[in-house]
Amino acid sequence: MSAPATSLPPARLSGLFPFLKRYPLVVIAGLILGLIVLAAVFAPFMFTRDPTSMSPLQRLRPASEAYWLGTDHLGRDVWSRLVYGARVSVIVGLAVAGLSVIIGLVIGLISGYVRWLDAVVMRIMDGLMAIPGILLAIALVSVSGASLTTVIIAIMVPEIPRVVRLVRSVVLTVREEPYVEAAVSIGTRLPLILTRHILPNCIPPLIVQATYVCASAMLTEAILSFLGAGTPPTIPSWGNMVAEGRLLFQIAPWNLLWPGVALAVTILSVNILGDGLRDRLDPKLAKRM
Amino acid sequence: MASPVLSIENLFVDLPGGADRKHAVGGLTLSVNPGEIVCVVGESGSGKSVTAQAVMGLLPKGQLTRSGGRIVLEGEDISHVSMDRLRDLRGTRMAMIFQEPMTALNPVMTCGHQIDEVLSIHTDLGSEERKARVLDVMRATQLPDVEQLYDAYPHQLSGGQRQRVMIASALVLDPALLIADEPTTALDVTTQKQILQLIRELQQRRGTGVLFITHDFGVVAEIADRVAVMRHGQLVEQGPVDEVLRRPREDYTRMLISSVPSLEPPARPDAVVGEVALRTTALAKTYGGTSLFGKGRVVKAASDVTIEVRRGETLGIVGESGSGKSTVARCVARLIDPSSGEIRIAGVDIARMGQGELRPYRRKVQIVFQDPYRSLNPRRSVGASMVEGPMNFGMARSEAERKAGELMVLVGLKADALDRYPHQFSGGQRQRICIARALMMEPELLIADEAVSALDVSVQAQVLKLLDDVRRRFDLAVLFITHDLRVAAQICDRIVVMSKGQVVEQGPTAELYAAPKHPYSRALLDAAPGRGFAFGRG
Numbered sequence: 024m025s026a027p028a029t030s031l032p033p034a035r036l037s038g039l040f041p042f043l044k045r046y047p048l049v050v051i052a053g054l055i056l057g058l059i060v061l062a063a064v065f066a067p068f069m070f071t072r073d074p075t076s077m078s079p080l081q082r083l084r085p086a087s088e089a090y091w092l093g094t095d096h097l098g099r100d101v102w103s104r105l106v107y108g109a110r111v112s113v114i115v116g117l118a119v120a121g122l123s124v125i126i127g128l129v130i131g132l133i134s135g136y137v138r139w140l141d142a143v144v145m146r147i148m149d150g151l152m153a154i155p156g157i158l159l160a161i162a163l164v165s166v167s168g169a170s171l172t173t174v175i176i177a178i179m180v181p182e183i184p185r186v187v188r189l190v191r192s193v194v195l196t197v198r199e200e201p202y203v204e205a206a207v208s209i210g211t212r213l214p215l216i217l218t219r220h221i222l223p224n225c226i227p228p229l230i231v232q233a234t235y236v237c238a239s240a241m242l243t244e245a246i247l248s249f250l251g252a253g254t255p256p257t258i259p260s261w262g263n264m265v266a267e268g269r270l271l272f273q274i275a276p277w278n279l280l281w282p283g284v285a286l287a288v289t290i291l292s293v294n295i296l297g298d299g300l301r302d303r304l305d306p307k308l309a310k311r312m
Numbered sequence: 313m314a315s316p317v318l319s320i321e322n323l324f325v326d327l328p329g330g331a332d333r334k335h336a337v338g339g340l341t342l343s344v345n346p347g348e349i350v351c352v353v354g355e356s357g358s359g360k361s362v363t364a365q366a367v368m369g370l371l372p373k374g375q376l377t378r379s380g381g382r383i384v385l386e387g388e389d390i391s392h393v394s395m396d397r398l399r400d401l402r403g404t405r406m407a408m409i410f411q412e413p414m415t416a417l418n419p420v421m422t423c424g425h426q427i428d429e430v431l432s433i434h435t436d437l438g439s440e441e442r443k444a445r446v447l448d449v450m451r452a453t454q455l456p457d458v459e460q461l462y463d464a465y466p467h468q469l470s471g472g473q474r475q476r477v478m479i480a481s482a483l484v485l486d487p488a489l490l491i492a493d494e495p496t497t498a499l500d501v502t503t504q505k506q507i508l509q510l511i512r513e514l515q516q517r518r519g520t521g522v523l524f525i526t527h528d529f530g531v532v533a534e535i536a537d538r539v540a541v542m543r544h545g546q547l548v549e550q551g552p553v554d555e556v557l558r559r560p561r562e563d564y565t566r567m568l569i570s571s572v573p574s575l576e577p578p579a580r581p582d583a584v585v586g587e588v589a590l591r592t593t594a595l596a597k598t599y600g601g602t603s604l605f606g607k608g609r610v611v612k613a614a615s616d617v618t619i620e621v622r623r624g625e626t627l628g629i630v631g632e633s634g635s636g637k638s639t640v641a642r643c644v645a646r647l648i649d650p651s652s653g654e655i656r657i658a659g660v661d662i663a664r665m666g667q668g669e670l671r672p673y674r675r676k677v678q679i680v681f682q683d684p685y686r687s688l689n690p691r692r693s694v695g696a697s698m699v700e701g702p703m704n705f706g707m708a709r710s711e712a713e714r715k716a717g718e719l720m721v722l723v724g725l726k727a728d729a730l731d732r733y734p735h736q737f738s739g740g741q742r743q744r745i746c747i748a749r750a751l752m753m754e755p756e757l758l759i760a761d762e763a764v765s766a767l768d769v770s771v772q773a774q775v776l777k778l779l780d781d782v783r784r785r786f787d788l789a790v791l792f793i794t795h796d797l798r799v800a801a802q803i804c805d806r807i808v809v810m811s812k813g814q815v816v817e818q819g820p821t822a823e824l825y826a827a828p829k830h831p832y833s834r835a836l837l838d839a840a841p842g843r844g845f846a847f848g849r850g
Contacts (some may be wrong), residue, residue, distance in 0.1 A: 205746070206689075207703030208679050209749070210675055
């Protein structure tokens with residue numbers, strides 16, 4: 024009889040290097056993401072100029088030494104806008120992933136463990152899940168005006184129920200474990216049972232889920248901006264750039280191409296990293312490979 | 313003598329690198345003759361199941377590899393044949409039945425179809441003929457209403473019936489060799505008895521050779537013609553069943569056999585007259601009832617349970633699965649809420665207390681669970697698990713740690729075990745840790761819910777002894793839940809027999825074992841495997 028997976032030792036860092044050697048793609052994805060985040064943080068030092076400064080004389084120039092990736096229809100530098108746009112994507116991705124995981128974790132833990140609350144909480148979550156994210160964003164923007172905060176809230180709200188469901192399902196299995204019952208019988212209070220005995224089991228699947236939320240948040244932000252319901256046009260974002268570049272696609276394709284490529288590469292990297300993390304953190308799945 | 317159905321010659325199976333030993337099976341030689349039942353018996357990790365897998369060609373890929381030896385089935389060396397040939401042989405010449413019939417059967421296929429599948433793969437029979445054959449073999453396994461069961465799904469059958477379906481599908485093509493890997497371990501004793509009889513009968517009528525894997529010497533005594541004892545992947549000894557069980561040659565075999573608890577209760581010291589630690593009155597737990605969608609099915613998990621345990625006494629609750637014995641234990645520990653009745657701990661009724669009120673009583677009742685692999689939080693060190701309880705009630709960490717160290721020594725572990733994690737311990741050691749954790753609370757009542765059922769017999773004997781020691785030392789009341797009559801005989805002062813949620817009989821152990829009054833108690837005692845052998849001496 025083999026021991027159930029729950030008795031496996033917790034994943035340790037000691038196995039990290041062999042793991043990375045086995046999955047070179049994950050390393051590459053991690054490096055790309057690292058570079059993008061660094062570029063976003065240190066945007067002013069990335070050989071950029073003011074991404075909003077217009078120079079009508081330099082409109083729609085192709086790539087040159089002065090303008091690495093050319094200029095757009097208002098003569099703004101595409102490279103600079105691309106680098107500053109990464110800030111929006113990174114902020115939206117991280118904020119949505121972080122907030123929805125934290126809020127979802129708290130709700131999920133309580134809902135999974137306190138049975139009489141469960142039915143009520145889950146029906147509310149079902150309700151939230153039924154709201155299409157993009158519609159909600161458009162509604163919120165029309166009420167409170169376009170801003171990064173609005174975009175983050177609009178994308179986050181429909182993500183929360185997904186996190187709640189994930190956490191709740193883990194809680195429902197773990198709460199039946201004898202060691203949790205043992206904790207109950209030695210008089211451990213509820214908050215401690217939740218944080219000490221149940222929460223650690225939620226972390227690995229949550230980290231994986233967070234990467235997917237992050238990727239989808241970046242994409243949704245781009246879609247919203249493209250539709251004009253997202254980041255205000257004064258802030259350079261990849262979605263805005265694609266939206267503006269679309270009109271002059273045949274004359275100046277670089278306006279559309281570069282933000283599109285950046286978006287695709289970023290999201291692909293996040294997803295690959297997520298898959299890698301899942302293999303690393305979920306011993307059952309890793310064994311099967 | 314006829315040539316053997318199966319002969320295993322010098323079989324080696326390698327474990328993956330990094331394991332604690334090189335071979336799962338190291339140089340095993342064994343044969344099974346037609347019409348003979350050979351029991352391979354051993355504790356966990358002895359390589360008995362791996363041997364079965366190796367014969368069937370079902371070793372898990374990439375983990376275990378056969379590195380030497382020959383396996384000969386009816387004169388054909390099958391250790392180097394192609395996968396196709398092996399597939400042909402499985403089902404036709406050799407077949408296997410498994411421990412857990414619920415997972416071995418496909419839940420979305422009807423039972424009839426699963427047996428039929430064997431025929432449609434290996435024969436050219438038409439569908440009418442196949443159905444007739446399937447019904448025949450189902451009748452042969454003594455399944456009732458075979459026409460109806462043909463269209464039933466596995467979940468609609470009882471555990472015993474499922475195992476019969478498994479046996480039917482294994483035997484439908486009359487294989488020369490049947491491999492049975494712990495086929496009765498997941499079953500209740502009364503069902504086990506029937507299944508063992510059935511295997512015996514079918515095997516004799518058809519002349520099948522059976523390789524029967526088990527850890528249970530009682531089962532060996534019931535069914536084996538010959539016994540092979542394995543340890544660490546090697547054969548310790550083999551011989552006719554009477555010889556090995558009555559006159560074992562090797563020390564290891566002798567130790568195993570003497571560890572099997574005897575069905576005869578030992579003389580226990582005089583009746584215990586401590587104060588009453590637990591008294592339940594008409595305790596009941598019902599599941600189901602009215603729901604959102606009208607009236608649901610009501611299940612009475614336990615009803616009208618009135619028991620009493622005194623300090624210094626061990627009360628055993630024995631019964632088969634679904635008898636409600638664990639429900640009672642979990643109600644008493646207030647892990648589930650009873651539907652009605654009283655639970656008096658030290659004279660106070662705790663049956664309907666809220667969590668806050670209950671807290672001071674929690675520490676008086678401690679529970680040790682069945683599965684040692686899941687009773688300790690794998691992410692926390694043993695020390696952290698040990699001090700958690702007393703610290704919940706305000707003990708200082710240093711004080712709790714000192715106490716934990718003492719108790720570790722008391723349960724037979726070293727004090728430095730506190731810094732290690734549960735996965736670094738064996739099952740028996742973990743169970744000791746769980747007992748120590750319970751003792752940290754200074755309980756009055758200790759509930760052992762099948763606490764030794766998952767352990768090998770040699771370890772089981774030690775943990776039982778430990779439980780008895782701590783009972784005496786701390787003047788504990790012990791509520792001992794078990795399905796194993798042998799274990800109950802050894803440790804309990806009094807026994808409560810439960811069936812279908814109700815107490816059918818209770819009384820002092822020796823009395824009840826000598827002269828059970830209720831027919832169910834009698835059936836239960838009759839079904840205990842290996843009654844004819846005096847185990848536990850030596």
